[in-house]
Amino acid sequence: MNKLSQTRTSVAMRTVPLATLCLAALLAGGCATSYTITPEMQARAASENPPPPKDEDFPAPGSATWRQGAFPNLEALRAMRTGMGKDQVRELLGFPHFSEGLAGVREWNYIFHFRTGAGPEYITCQYMVRFNADVLVNGTYWKGPGCADLLKPAPAAARPVAVIQPAPAPARTTTLGADGLFRFDGRSLADLLPDGRRKLDALASDIKASPSPVGAVRVTGHTDRLGSESYNQALSLARATTVRDYLVQAGVPAQSVQVQGRGESEPKVQCAQASRAALIDCLAPNRRVEIEVSTGR
Template identity: 65%
Template sequence: MTKTQFHRFSAIAAGAAALLVLQGCSSYVSKGITDDGKATEVVFPSIDNDAWLKEGTFPNLDNLRAVAPGVTKDQLYDLLGRPHFREGLAGPREWDYIFHFRKAGGGVTTCQYKAIFDKDYKAQTFHWLPAGCGDVLAARPVQAAERPAGPAPAAPRKITLGADGLFRFDGGALADLLPEGRRKLDALAGDIKSVKTFDAIKVTGHTDRLGSNTYNNALSLARANTVRDYLVQAGVAPQNMQVQGKGESEPKVQCAQTSRAALIDCLAPNRRVEIEVFGGR
């Protein structure tokens, strides 16, 4: 086996492992889910036994308010991220999340959130545990005239790292990180830790168009997970970190070279990992 073949095999194995996590079966199913996305008995999973992301996330409230009957799985994924339990992405008729909300007087409230899909896999009903957690969406936002004078919230800070500088070609696992990639991530971790507070960090992996959609989606997610895991090992708090893989769906450049080597070089900007820091102060 050549070195290139070995690296490709390692990447495929990492991608397959990520897909297995996403497609794991669950030990809980709501009872009597109908074609129109309702259930006769809503069953919530156990955080300790069924969640792969037990620490949950602090969701964006505007994104939560944008969720409404009829949203597709892709739209829900874009708004809230992948589900936090081992229930798979494609087939299941319900997705579950663990959300944290900061209390006005201090402290944090932890809630579970469930979306149930109709036969066409559009979310139709939504449920909270405890039920009162949904009140956070009804809270009246402060109007502009009522806000105290002060600087406007800062826009999210986005750092884009080229995948070619982070990973060996076609690689996405921790073992595929290049020495220069490790140095970049160490510097980034130090920069993030110097921020006093932040609301969330989103890590998004991207690939070029070479290869199948399934392979590229798995590879982009594996790269994002590796970057997240590396930052956590470097001391960045994991609680507010969100991870997603966009595959080849958001290219920065379009290329038409006939030589494969030239095409790979041209497509380099599409192979990247983006890190967004929200609310850093």
């Protein structure tokens, strides 16, 4: 074989694969020729708004050249727009999955799969891209229930906004025995015993030094069951009022202090001693003044 024949054979061998590739491209969507896309061409493609295809206009999946289809990149699909050229579509989606023809191809079709969860399950949709006379995209279409909705961004999970309320600070209650606060049967400021005054001074200092603002100070007076019910009610209220007045004089805000008398209605102990002296001693826990302090938020 002479050198000229060898050269011709070598060239022919090199051109066969190229021709094969070109034929594959032709069968897929035609050989695209690069061209400049102008704004006027893009505007024309966007304004054409052709009628959408019917389901029967989509090719049968069994006639696809690439029957396996593809799992597309959702962001690439979301980037599809009218006015795009074939090279741009191919860059996003790859070659069409059907043999569309050899020349003047105005339609590309795809088979796309979408995962439905963490497992291997998926749904299959068909996707059609149509081109106008300028060979620019003038419409994209889906076949399959809910397929178009797959491109919508996933909504944020609708979770109720948990409003965390600060837990109310537990109220602290100080119980002072009435026998240590007042002289026998006493109820006024003049009847307060020295030890009782010291206890109330310490309580007032503690309230004023609280790191949280004081919400309310509730002073409740209690008595034992000796005496009439009406007498005990009046006595319990009078003692609670005296304690309130002392705390206010010691600097506790007057508007935060509330008073109430419960008389003999909330005993802590039950006693049945026959001796009056022993009975009075036994009933001592019932004779008391309770100061409940709660902090504000």
